[in-house]
Amino acid sequence: MELKCIAEFDLGITLGQVRSVPVSLGDKGEAVLFCYSSHPGIDPWEEAFNFPTDTLKFALFTRGGERLWTRDLGGSVIPGIWFTPFLSFDLDGDNVDEIWFVNNLNNEAPFSLNGRVLERIDPLTGETTGRRPWPKGTAHESMSHVYRFFIAGGYVHGQPVLLTCQGTYGDMFLQCYNPGMEQRWSIKIAAGDPGARSSHVCPVIDFNDDGIDEIFWGERLISLDDGHEVFCCDREKFRGHSDIIIPFRNAADGRMYIYSCREGHDVPGEDRVWLYDDKGEPVWHAVDKGHMHFGWIANSGENYRKIAMAMRLNRVVVENGLMREAEPDVFLFDAMTGEPAELPFCGEGDLASDLIPLDFDGDGYHEFFVKNDERSTNPITENSKRGRVIDRFGNDCGYIGGKQVRSGKIFQDIPGDQIMQFYPKERVVRVWGCPDAVESDVYKARHASPFHERNQHMMGTGYNHINGVISCAM
Numbered sequence: 001m002e003l004k005c006i007a008e009f010d011l012g013i014t015l016g017q018v019r020s021v022p023v024s025l026g027d028k029g030e031a032v033l034f035c036y037s038s039h040p041g042i043d044p045w046e047e048a049f050n051f052p053t054d055t056l057k058f059a060l061f062t063r064g065g066e067r068l069w070t071r072d073l074g075g076s077v078i079p080g081i082w083f084t085p086f087l088s089f090d091l092d093g094d095n096v097d098e099i100w101f102v103n104n105l106n107n108e109a110p111f112s113l114n115g116r117v118l119e120r121i122d123p124l125t126g127e128t129t130g131r132r133p134w135p136k137g138t139a140h141e142s143m144s145h146v147y148r149f150f151i152a153g154g155y156v157h158g159q160p161v162l163l164t165c166q167g168t169y170g171d172m173f174l175q176c177y178n179p180g181m182e183q184r185w186s187i188k189i190a191a192g193d194p195g196a197r198s199s200h201v202c203p204v205i206d207f208n209d210d211g212i213d214e215i216f217w218g219e220r221l222i223s224l225d226d227g228h229e230v231f232c233c234d235r236e237k238f239r240g241h242s243d244i245i246i247p248f249r250n251a252a253d254g255r256m257y258i259y260s261c262r263e264g265h266d267v268p269g270e271d272r273v274w275l276y277d278d279k280g281e282p283v284w285h286a287v288d289k290g291h292m293h294f295g296w297i298a299n300s301g302e303n304y305r306k307i308a309m310a311m312r313l314n315r316v317v318v319e320n321g322l323m324r325e326a327e328p329d330v331f332l333f334d335a336m337t338g339e340p341a342e343l344p345f346c347g348e349g350d351l352a353s354d355l356i357p358l359d360f361d362g363d364g365y366h367e368f369f370v371k372n373d374e375r376s377t378n379p380i381t382e383n384s385k386r387g388r389v390i391d392r393f394g395n396d397c398g399y400i401g402g403k404q405v406r407s408g409k410i411f412q413d414i415p416g417d418q419i420m421q422f423y424p425k426e427r428v429v430r431v432w433g434c435p436d437a438v439e440s441d442v443y444k445a446r447h448a449s450p451f452h453e454r455n456q457h458m459m460g461t462g463y464n465h466i467n468g469v470i471s472c473a474m
């Protein structure tokens with residue numbers, strides 16, 4: 001398998017953070033939107049927030065790497081995924097994806113909720129074509145809770161609908177809009193209500209195959225038609241949020257399943273890693289305590305056997321209140337039974353938690369990109385596994401390096417999965433793929449639903465974009 005750089009985009013500044021979504025320009029072809037800054041992503045949690053040294057910018061590029069327009073969002077827009085989610089989505093049905101994001105019009109107050117708006121941009125010009133006030137239901141909560149915003153899109157019997165959401169840990173608010181931007185429904189899930197909180201990812205899929213998309217609001221599935229709860233896994237007991245929530249289909253029985261790695265509500269007697277079936281009933285559960293932080297599902301066992309990974313974060317506070325991540329605990333399971341599993345090349349420590357599963361060559365088995373270890377002070381070098389792609393046996397498939405932007409089927413017309421990485425000092429973004437890939441029946445089955453294509457448009461909201469957590473689904 002040979003990996004090649006199949007696209008390059010020159011963003012022109014030293015890069016601290018980059019997010020990206022595909023944008024259809026209708027008969028003008030496919031474009032790529034980048035949202036980027038020299039400053040790394042800023043989190044609203046008081047123990048993680050810092051003051052930005054650079055603004056956030058949008059830039060639209062052609063597939064060939066030509067810059068079409070740039071917009072600097074200015075000093076009132078905080079450069080972080082929770083403050084400033086964005087989405088490309090054709091809500092009005094003209095085959096051109098509008099760009100939707102949370103702007104702040106109050107240039108004197110970066111935390112202003114009165115100044116925050118849902119803003120729409122025409123991708124053909126980069127100009128604003130609409131604004132409406134951003135709901136401020138979370139205003140009374142702590143800063144970490146207030147600025148957890150999401151924008152998502154989905155379909156109800158073929159009609160597009162837009163979703164805006166606020167909150168994750170306490171009170172949570174969701175609003176849904178029809179193509180003319182009239183509100184279709186609005187719900188509040190109060191902090192004390194039964195059932196799960198949200199997640200840091202928000203996959204959208206027609207999970208029960210009735211023609212209506214659901215959003216995974218953590219372990220709670222919400223209908224985009226009318227906002228009703230389709231079901232909520234472990235509804236009577238679990239009140240926390242899941243770092244990771246992954247829907248997937250098991251080829252052996254053809255049924256859908258849900259893999260959840262829980263972060264919050266760590267109470268004695270309640271396990272942290274769960275598999276649920278298509279009715280929300282538990283199949284297996286494991287790991288009796290801790291903050292589960294990363295997780296994935298990969299076709300990496302014999303005969304496409306699915307392996308599930310769950311990583312438990314061991315965060316420590318060192319001098320002066322600084323937080324650092326100690327060695328994590330990593331768990332590997334047979335995804336369907338919960339029995340302990342192994343990867344042949346993961347004998348050495350915690351490598352499995354730094355793997356991003358991708359099927360570059362389309363054969364139905366996942367390869368893995370090995371991220372840099374964020375706990376390590378050693379840079380990625382060509383001599384280590386870090387920054388490289390390996391196959392499911394650990395064989396080397398080539399060096400890519402960089403930091404992750406998004407992964408999965410980035411270009412729909414190129415066979416197999418691809419990965420998009422940014423290179424901070426080179427100021428560029430590169431997409432790597434396998435031009436000789438041949439899509440097998442197993443690969444095609446994973447892509448038979450529009451899940452992957454549609455969820456690429458949601459890589460600017462939440463943590464959907466990192467660690468392959470959305471692109472490893474199905």
Ligand SMILES: [Ca+2]
Nearest residue numbers: 090092094096
């Ligand atoms: Ca449109």
Ligand SMILES: [Ca+2]
Nearest residue numbers: 206208210212
């Ligand atoms: Ca449905």
Ligand SMILES: [Ca+2]
Nearest residue numbers: 359361363365
């Ligand atoms: Ca493969």
